[in-house]
Amino acid sequence: MHETLIHDFTHTWVGYLVLLVFVVGYYFIATEEKFEINKAKPALFIGTFSFMLIGIYFAVNGLDPTPLHHEMQKLILEIAEIFFFLFVAMTYIESLIERGVFDALKYRLISRGYSYKKLFWITGTLAFWISPVADNLTTALILSTVLYTIDKHNTNFLVPGAINIVVAANAGGAWSPFGDITTLMAWTAGKGEFVDFLALFPASIIGWLLTAWLLSLFVPKGEPHFDALTTPKTEIKTGGMTIVYLGILTITIAVFGHIFLHFPAMWGMMFGLAILQLYTFYHKRKHKEHINIFVNMAKVENDTLLFFFGILSAVGALYFLGWLMYVTKLYEIIGPTYGNIGVGFISAIVDNVPVMAAILKANPPMGADEWMLVTLTAGIGGSMISFGSAAGVGVMGRMRGVYTFGSHMKYAWTVVLGYFLSIAIWYVQFELLGIY
Template sequence: MEHTLDLTHTWVGWGVLIIFVLGYILIATEEKWDMNKAKPALFIGTFSFMLIGVYYYVNSLDISPLHHQLKELIEEIAEIFFFLFVAMTYIESLIERGVFDALRYRLISRGYSYKKLFWITGSLAFWISPVADNLTTALILSTVLYTIDKTRTNFLVPGAINIVVAANAGGAWSPFGDITTLMAWTAGKGEIIDFLALFPASFLGWFLTAWLLGLFVPKGEPHFDVLTTPKGEIKKGGKVVIFLGFFTIFIAVFGHIVMHYPAMWGMMFGLSLLQLYAYYHKRKHKEQFNVFINMAKVENDTLLFFFGILSAVGALSFLGWLVYVVNLYDIVGDTVANIGVGFVSAIIDNVPVMAAILKADPQMGPDQWMLVTLTAGIGGSLISFGSAAGVGVMGRMRGIYTFNSHMKYGWAVLAGYVLSCAIWYVQFEMLGLY
């Protein structure tokens, strides 16, 4: 059932918008108030729909459209929620098996400088995310970064931003590297070759941001003493968990593309494989390997933040506020509007913004659809919680990678965003190379 009521200028429309803005301010200033971002996000998301329900009841409106919206929203949230949950469980299992400690030892024992480690983690994020998706990639590499040195914030913050930007940029030129690119691809807005044509804009935009951030990375190397530094070794079964992790990502992508399953279904199947292997490992090696214990270590605040923020955006969409985003096309034209989508997606969330644009279906050529795919994908990097990758890293590096620490270097991210858009214009509009 299609929802057609425009409730933006009713008391519930303005009320939900004000609640969203106030909640957004609390999320952005979580350090000042010492309040975890999940708390205001969960409140504004759930309370917004409670208010909408009251409005429908008071005005004796047909409640069916609201029920339909909630069911669709629950499905959307569940896909992301369980995808995140499995990815985090695998990461905690890898930590428990000593995989990241072993990787850390290898990196610092070779005498790599902070700057080289900065470039290694960023480069890996860019090249892995087109295959493994930006969220999983950012979670894994931020964990690697954090295990290298947990105290040098002047290394960790630029490194975390670099990973987030690289993961989002890497996902933008792959049809299944990001949720928004996947949405555009499955909607038939471009062929695989069209998405691959975004590589120059994605790569050079990230490279400029990384180069600017690299100027602030300290010189020297992480402390390493062969006698005092614990030699990280992968425990029994650790390599099997690594294989299962990559296999789980493959199954999730394969199932989504070939059988059109939600990506979380493949992830949950991968979780079942991990559980079965843990049971086999315990029986064979008589060693404790309990996946449920690893689940308990998952950052639940990150999961609840996603639930809240997607619910809040869903409420804004239901009331009609996201229509104004689409109206940009009639006012300023396709190119300017699509570039502006990047800034909007950083504030609101790229998934519902892209969904709103696809639903409105403005008449655009493949070049413009590739631009909005690019900007929606990399625009989330402009703010720390503007993308799934950023939210994941905030949870992984709590108290270090925050809204404020990200915005300190926001100008570097903006420079890369502008360059990506400029390269798109030269390549697609001036040269027609796509």
């Protein structure tokens, strides 16, 4: 973690104005269905406008802009890591779609007569077990694509299924040191050993299972329409499975490159993109068929990427002005346990990465048990709101118009109940039994 020089501008006109801009922008993001405005537009505006206001404040008052420039450079680096990671993951997914991988998977699932409920549990279970290795964002993107491919029109199936995938991916990532950005931050900051994070497994899986069970009650009966006579069998095009393996290799390089070489995860992802590009050249020479990766890149949801840029910039502005430091005041007022529980709700509203960064910088005196609790709550708390986590934002982009803020909030209570059950499991295991 790099220390950043933070001043307290919260009680200046720019502090209040940027906070107001964030609140108003957040309102339009949350009500994108009502105003029919893509969430990327208000997010990008508040992110860029906030720093314009800060720049004006510095210029008017003749302040040294060096701390501001340093923060902006650091923020650009943080955004780039997520931006390019997501860009490569989406490119791989679009390439798999073009090769018919998801259509073939859809055919195999629905041709077996699986019901909507069974498909709901299959996708959620896969999300929980893949995310500790592949990270929650990539996992959610892949499985939401599978879900959407199965039935693009049955929202009663798609919305609970999408929430289930987001919650499962975030819960699965919470007990792995590299399953989520926040767990990775806590691990690299030395707040727990590798096995300490694995001890969060019971709290993660039991909390998710409760939410999944409650959501499954709303999944419709029956199964997706399938007629063997009119539905042609879908086969994966040449090279499709090779791209699947290259995708797994890319994620592996990204994870282990970060652990052992201390590279940003996006560097391994970009290297994997380079390998994919070289493979398509080889494929064209061998099979006389051109897989145009640049065309697949053009299909990437740019609004999702821009939303990330905007919201992380906006939160970065709040952090620079000093607003996020009030998060750490929770610990002084109500103690570490209740403070850590509150962090989960804050991370659902404000991105969990800068929230965790603020807590690590403040470094409140806590034992390994409490650091594991804040890792758990910051990791899974974002599931309570659709865009409270990277996984949620990715799924909103993939299932645009279906999985939205409004559709998520109808079932948010199921996520909240699972959240509190996870905390209860943590308390029994870590505090009462001391098993960690």
